[in-house]
Amino acid sequence: MIIAVATDDGKKTIERHFGDAEYYNIYELVNGKFQLIDQVVNTTEEEEMHADPVKAKGIVELLVEKNVEVGITKVFGPNIKRVKKHFVPVLVSKETIEESLEIVLNSLDIIEEEILKAEKRGHIDLR
Secondary structure, eight states, rough: OEEEEEEESSBBOOSBBBGSSSSEEEEETTTTTEEEEEEOOOOOOOOSSTOHHHHHHHHHHHHTTTOOOOEEEEETTTTTTHTTSSEEEEOOOOSSSHHHHHHTTTHHHHHHHTTTTTTGGGOOOOO
């Protein structure tokens, strides 16, 4: 499983929408542990309007290129309906990435089930 965590500093999850992160830390689940495999700079342009489909498309392109299956953050905006077609949005309330990944690890069954729904998937709220 490949997971992207929205972050500004590589340590904490952001308090803004997923698409507003400075970076996406990319983790791979290997032998029951998450390993950082990349950090992607969010190079998408600022939104022209709220829930800008161009912004959603840019985020999706950045993360699909990295084979991301799950996106983690504290807040998703209205574009959640667009990104969930490509990866499972997961909402967390934990401050740090480490704590957030632990919550995900404890919820793998429901996350894997949602991944299999493909374009019909929903989001998962672990707050």
